[in-house]
Amino acid sequence: MTITDEDCLRETLAFNEQFEAAAASRPARGRAPDAATLAYLRRNRLAGDTPPVRLPQGRDRVVEGGVKVRIFAPERVDGVYLHIHGGGWAFGSADGQDERLWRLAEQARLAVVSVDYRLAPEHPFPAGPDDCEAAARWLVEHAAAEFGSERLMIGGESAGAHLSMLTLLRLRDRHGVTGAFRAAHLLFGPYDLSMTPSQRRFGARRLLSNTDSLQGGYELFTPGLSEEQRRDPEISPLYANLNGMPPARIVVGTEDPLLDDSLFLAARWQAAGAPVRLGIVAGAMHGFTLFPLTVTERELRRQQDFLASA
Numbered sequence: 001m002t003i004t005d006e007d008c009l010r011e012t013l014a015f016n017e018q019f020e021a022a023a024a025s026r027p028a029r030g031r032a033p034d035a036a037t038l039a040y041l042r043r044n045r046l047a048g049d050t051p052p053v054r055l056p057q058g059r060d061r062v063v064e065g066g067v068k069v070r071i072f073a074p075e076r077v078d079g080v081y082l083h084i085h086g087g088g089w090a091f092g093s094a095d096g097q098d099e100r101l102w103r104l105a106e107q108a109r110l111a112v113v114s115v116d117y118r119l120a121p122e123h124p125f126p127a128g129p130d131d132c133e134a135a136a137r138w139l140v141e142h143a144a145a146e147f148g149s150e151r152l153m154i155g156g157e158s159a160g161a162h163l164s165m166l167t168l169l170r171l172r173d174r175h176g177v178t179g180a181f182r183a184a185h186l187l188f189g190p191y192d193l194s195m196t197p198s199q200r201r202f203g204a205r206r207l208l209s210n211t212d213s214l215q216g217g218y219e220l221f222t223p224g225l226s227e228e229q230r231r232d233p234e235i236s237p238l239y240a241n242l243n244g245m246p247p248a249r250i251v252v253g254t255e256d257p258l259l260d261d262s263l264f265l266a267a268r269w270q271a272a273g274a275p276v277r278l279g280i281v282a283g284a285m286h287g288f289t290l291f292p293l294t295v296t297e298r299e300l301r302r303q304q305d306f307l308a309s310a
Contacts, residue, residue: 004280054098077111079149081155084164101114136167192260214257249303254280
């Protein structure tokens with residue numbers, strides 16, 4: 001375990017304070033966002049007050065199974081990164097981070113394939129995981145022909161990190177596929193949808209995510225299920241057998257309600273015998289990589305270095 005970025009802790013905490021103050025003037029998302037809030041967050045794809053930039057380098061495509069993906073392929077490709085976006089399983093999109101994904105593609109020499117999986121509440125569990133599984137299987141079978149490389153990696157942010165985990169487990173358990181993905185990069189994911197202690201204790205602080213909004217996301221994604229039912233390893237990967245998982249880098253901030261999820265998952269990953277790096281970012285809140293911060297730039301470089309080396 002490494003706690004990073006303590007040298008810029010003051011800047012990070014000051015940003016958190018400003019964010020929380022601004023959030024206090026907006027309606028709380030609560031456990032069940034209304035139609036207007038849902039439409040607003042989907043329009044802006046978690047990028048802020050305006051829709052994000054769509055770059056011409058991105059190419060939209062439908063792969064086997066009818067799954068939509070967005071592809072960024074630089075001139076030189078040394079590997080392929082299956083990216084799964086965040087957004088509480090109900091927001092976000094494959095074209096919500098074009099600038100960052102293209103930067104990663106160019107600098108790490110990766111073809112980036114971002115999955116535009118179906119969203120809750122219209123498409124609750126297992127629709128989103130099914131789409132990510134289908135995209136991963138397509139890459140396992142066609143990456144060499146499509147991109148000239150069989151070096152596959154997977155990862156995502158928040159709900160995308162959770163879906164990345166489910167995808168690796170489904171490949172292993174349903175299709176006998178292990179080793180196809182050489183690395184997993186998991187940013188501040190929820191891995192126990194029955195709620196870890198840090199999720200329950202975080203309370204009502206308005207730092208992008210809190211106890212109520214997490215509970216609401218789980219209810220949208222897995223409607224009608226009890227806490228005990230959400231402990232099913234097919235829903236909460238913290239409870240799964242982690243044998244055969246690839247090397248991983250797991251990242252979370254100290255001010256994130258999902259802190260315990262990453263701490264616990266890293267311990268179980270290591271106990272299963274797979275290499276794991278746990279990065280804890282001092283003062284960082286949930287989703288900190290969405291914002292213009294010193295720690296964000298550092299984290300993007302660390303992600304790039306990890307994936308390029310994998």
